[in-house]
Amino acid sequence: MDYLDLIRELHVDADTKVVLLVMDGLGGLPLTEDGMTELEQAHTPNLDKLAARSLCGLSMPVAPGIEPGSGPGHLSLFGYDPLEHEIGRGVLEALGIGFDLRPEDIAARGNFCTLDENGLVVDRRAGRIPTETNMRLVSKLRTISLPGVQTFVETVKEHRFVLVLRGEGLVDGLTETDPLVTGKPQLKVQALRPEAEPTAALFNRWMQEALKVLADEHPANGCNLRGLAKDPGLPQISEICGWRAGAIATYPMYRGVAKLTGMDVLPTGDTIDDEVETLKEHWAEYDFFFFHVKKTDSYGEDGNFVAKVEVIEHVDHVLPDILALEPDVIIVTGDHSTPAKLKSHSWHELPVLFWAEDIRPDNVTQFGERPCMLGGLGHIRHVDLLPLAMAHARRLTRYGA
Amino acid sequence: MDYLDLIRELHVDADTKVVLLVMDGLGGLPLTEDGMTELEQAHTPNLDKLAARSLCGLSMPVAPGIEPGSGPGHLSLFGYDPLEHEIGRGVLEALGIGFDLRPEDIAARGNFCTLDENGLVVDRRAGRIPTETNMRLVSKLRTISLPGVQTFVETVKEHRFVLVLRGEGLVDGLTETDPLVTGKPQLKVQALRPEAEPTAALFNRWMQEALKVLADEHPANGCNLRGLAKDPGLPQISEICGWRAGAIATYPMYRGVAKLTGMDVLPTGDTIDDEVETLKEHWAEYDFFFFHVKKTDSYGEDGNFVAKVEVIEHVDHVLPDILALEPDVIIVTGDHSTPAKLKSHSWHELPVLFWAEDIRPDNVTQFGERPCMLGGLGHIRHVDLLPLAMAHARRLTRYGA
Numbered sequence: 175m176d177y178l179d180l181i182r183e184l185h186v187d188a189d190t191k192v193v194l195l196v197m198d199g200l201g202g203l204p205l206t207e208d209g210m211t212e213l214e215q216a217h218t219p220n221l222d223k224l225a226a227r228s229l230c231g232l233s234m235p236v237a238p239g240i241e242p243g244s245g246p247g248h249l250s251l252f253g254y255d256p257l258e259h260e261i262g263r264g265v266l267e268a269l270g271i272g273f274d275l276r277p278e279d280i281a282a283r284g285n286f287c288t289l290d291e292n293g294l295v296v297d298r299r300a301g302r303i304p305t306e307t308n309m310r311l312v313s314k315l316r317t318i319s320l321p322g323v324q325t326f327v328e329t330v331k332e333h334r335f336v337l338v339l340r341g342e343g344l345v346d347g348l349t350e351t352d353p354l355v356t357g358k359p360q361l362k363v364q365a366l367r368p369e370a371e372p373t374a375a376l377f378n379r380w381m382q383e384a385l386k387v388l389a390d391e392h393p394a395n396g397c398n399l400r401g402l403a404k405d406p407g408l409p410q411i412s413e414i415c416g417w418r419a420g421a422i423a424t425y426p427m428y429r430g431v432a433k434l435t436g437m438d439v440l441p442t443g444d445t446i447d448d449e450v451e452t453l454k455e456h457w458a459e460y461d462f463f464f465f466h467v468k469k470t471d472s473y474g475e476d477g478n479f480v481a482k483v484e485v486i487e488h489v490d491h492v493l494p495d496i497l498a499l500e501p502d503v504i505i506v507t508g509d510h511s512t513p514a515k516l517k518s519h520s521w522h523e524l525p526v527l528f529w530a531e532d533i534r535p536d537n538v539t540q541f542g543e544r545p546c547m548l549g550g551l552g553h554i555r556h557v558d559l560l561p562l563a564m565a566h567a568r569r570l571t572r573y574g575a
Numbered sequence: 576m577d578y579l580d581l582i583r584e585l586h587v588d589a590d591t592k593v594v595l596l597v598m599d600g601l602g603g604l605p606l607t608e609d610g611m612t613e614l615e616q617a618h619t620p621n622l623d624k625l626a627a628r629s630l631c632g633l634s635m636p637v638a639p640g641i642e643p644g645s646g647p648g649h650l651s652l653f654g655y656d657p658l659e660h661e662i663g664r665g666v667l668e669a670l671g672i673g674f675d676l677r678p679e680d681i682a683a684r685g686n687f688c689t690l691d692e693n694g695l696v697v698d699r700r701a702g703r704i705p706t707e708t709n710m711r712l713v714s715k716l717r718t719i720s721l722p723g724v725q726t727f728v729e730t731v732k733e734h735r736f737v738l739v740l741r742g743e744g745l746v747d748g749l750t751e752t753d754p755l756v757t758g759k760p761q762l763k764v765q766a767l768r769p770e771a772e773p774t775a776a777l778f779n780r781w782m783q784e785a786l787k788v789l790a791d792e793h794p795a796n797g798c799n800l801r802g803l804a805k806d807p808g809l810p811q812i813s814e815i816c817g818w819r820a821g822a823i824a825t826y827p828m829y830r831g832v833a834k835l836t837g838m839d840v841l842p843t844g845d846t847i848d849d850e851v852e853t854l855k856e857h858w859a860e861y862d863f864f865f866f867h868v869k870k871t872d873s874y875g876e877d878g879n880f881v882a883k884v885e886v887i888e889h890v891d892h893v894l895p896d897i898l899a900l901e902p903d904v905i906i907v908t909g910d911h912s913t914p915a916k917l918k919s920h921s922w923h924e925l926p927v928l929f930w931a932e933d934i935r936p937d938n939v940t941q942f943g944e945r946p947c948m949l950g951g952l953g954h955i956r957h958v959d960l961l962p963l964a965m966a967h968a969r970r971l972t973r974y975g976a
């Protein structure tokens with residue numbers, strides 16, 4: 175029996191609230207062999223105090239050795255096996271900007287890029303052009319029309335945009351144009367199954383037109399399409415868990431994945447403090463809150479160990495405000511690791527702090543990767559966290575007689 | 576490949592004996608944040624001494640967050656994935672009283688209940704009437720006849736009885752009549768698939784007659800049917816493992832589940848000491864003994880922390896008698912947790928003590944939930960214990976060349 179089906183069958187109502195606090199890319203590595211990870215280095219008196227009353231452990235996002243993208247990292251936290259449920263990046267981006275994606279649409283994430291005179295990609299992000307420039311270029315791209323389908327081009331931010339084709343008979347199963355390394359030519363969109371050939375041809379035609387439209391621009395004289403996909407039609411979290419779920423996130427992609435699972439995306443500001451205010455404002459309305467902190471990942475990607483530590487300390491600083499709301503269950507973890515040392519997502523497990531009234535206490539007294547290795551939760555999988563949260567929130571009834 | 580198929584393929588004979596000592600509902604919780612669990616609180620010098628020579632760990636009955644009933648909790652201990660193999664409550668109860676259930680039969684657990692003048696259920700257990708009253712009422716229910724099928728009504732104990740319909744063409748996939756909460760009307764038996772409609776109609780007709788027959792009784796002026804099901808035809812443990820398995824249990828349901836897996840149910844008395852005597856008497860006859868202690872669960876359900884501690888201490892007291900028989904493998908654990916704090920089964924993992932001559936020793940020196948968190952067995956699943964026991968009993972040959 176599929177785990178989600180089991181949860182769907184067993185869920186019951188309860189007057190309890192669960193907070194899933196996700197520090198994106200939380201997991202870290204020491205910069206030197208005898209050093210500390212970002213989380214271990216951070217001064218986190220509030221998290222440590224909570225850890226001492228919690229069940230701690232390490233959690234694996236997808237499978238051993240697998241470095242997850244943001245989609246799988248979050249889906250698994252929401253209880254979906256990420257090997258069963260895939261979301262294209264284009265779909266995430268489209269939903270993240272509030273685009274009203276329909277079942278027949280195919281969405282792609284677009285990245286403005288810089289091409290040299292031979293058409294080789296020399297900067298995959300076109301120097302991260304300002305969002306204003308992006309908006310001007312998007313207006314130009316909107317002039318491209320394709321036979322038989324509608325096209326939508328929308329700015330995300332900096333070098334990123336969304337392209338959506340809408341029309342009957344569009345089929346996904348398409349490759350990307352981004353060579354993923356510099357110094358290589360762009361790729362053609364290819365159909366991974368015969369039925370997708372006409373759709374691939376439409377995207378290739380659009381790309382051809384886009385290169386003409388952008389030819390005189392600099393540095394964004396080209397663009398790439400990634401993650402061409404349809405809405406996968408995920409089972410909805412409200413229906414599986416029976417709870418009203420609200421998402422608080424400052425970045426489009428995370429709002430996107432939350433929306434895809436059926437969560438309400440709550441309007442919020444740009445800072446962690448704004449997010450805490452949003453949590454307070456909507457506390458009465460939801461049973462489950464996904465609270466996303468982005469900058470841990472951003473600084474990890476930048477290799478900025480110190481700044482990542484500071485973001486963790488900022489979260490520690492606001493933790494008492496969250497606890498003051500008296501959640502029945504609070505989980506603090508990340509979607510994947512982004513060690514500053516690696517300047518990238520990685521496959522490493524995530525430290526997890528799990529607090530509820532009826533947890534089995536363990537002996538961990540500090541929230542960090544090494545203390546969590548000895549925690550009572552042991553080594554767990556992201557997908558197991560949601561059922562455990564539901565159990566502790568008294569939202570699962572007995573299985574079998 | 577299914578795990579059971581693998582065991583079936585690899586099992587070999589050996590002159591060894593395995594004892595699986597199950598304290599029902601063993602897993603507990605501290606009553607206060609800095610307190611001890613029932614097992615940690617119990618004075619258990621013999622279990623601790625054995626733990627110091629054993630491999631310890633925590634075991635999950637079904638899946639993270641899932642609170643198991645007694646059926647799934649035990650099936651998994653016997654090596655059956657409880658999400659693959661489901662047993663209806665009626666079947667368990669019927670087998671537990673030694674009813675000769677046949678493949679074509681459908682069994683239901685019956686509960687005498689109290690109905691108010693509007694037919695609402697006001698006591699789901701009719702004040703737990705004495706077994707003598709139950710027997711008198713069952714005689715009355717035996718007067719009910721149905722067209723084309725035989726009916727059997729048998730007392731279990733207190734408010735519980737078994738109803739079995741026997742005849743050709745009976746189909747399971749039926750809902751229950753118990754509303755599960757008081758103040759609600761009884762439900763009709765419904766067919767979950769069209770083929771089961773005639774069978775549902777028979778049960779509803781029986782219920783209608785039963786209410787007439789019981790109308791003048793008090794407090795048991797009604798009854799409910801639960802877990803209407805057929806024998807699921809489990810693969811037999813003797814054939815999977817190649818061993819002669821004997822079950823020692825004082826309560827019907829546990830004898831029932833053991834019988835369903837093909838174990839011989841050994842006659843025994845009401846106490847743990849009686850069970851130890853039974854174990855001694857039959858020691859030569861079997862290779863595997865399932866030894867079940869019920870009262871840990873009963874006191875857990877009652878919220879009686881102290882009495883649960885005392886039952887654990889009683890088991891500790893008889894442990895030397897069991898060890899004196901010189902089993903080659905002994906496992907001490909529970910089918911599920913029943914923390915006195917929760918007065919209910921729960922989803923928490925079970926402490927496990929696993930002794931055999933060739934275990935890898937760990938550093939655990941006390942049998943308790945927290946020490947087991949750091950045990951060498953790690954976090955394991957109930958279904959993994961049987962193959963481990965067989966391996967240590969030299970009853971599994973090599974897999975592959």
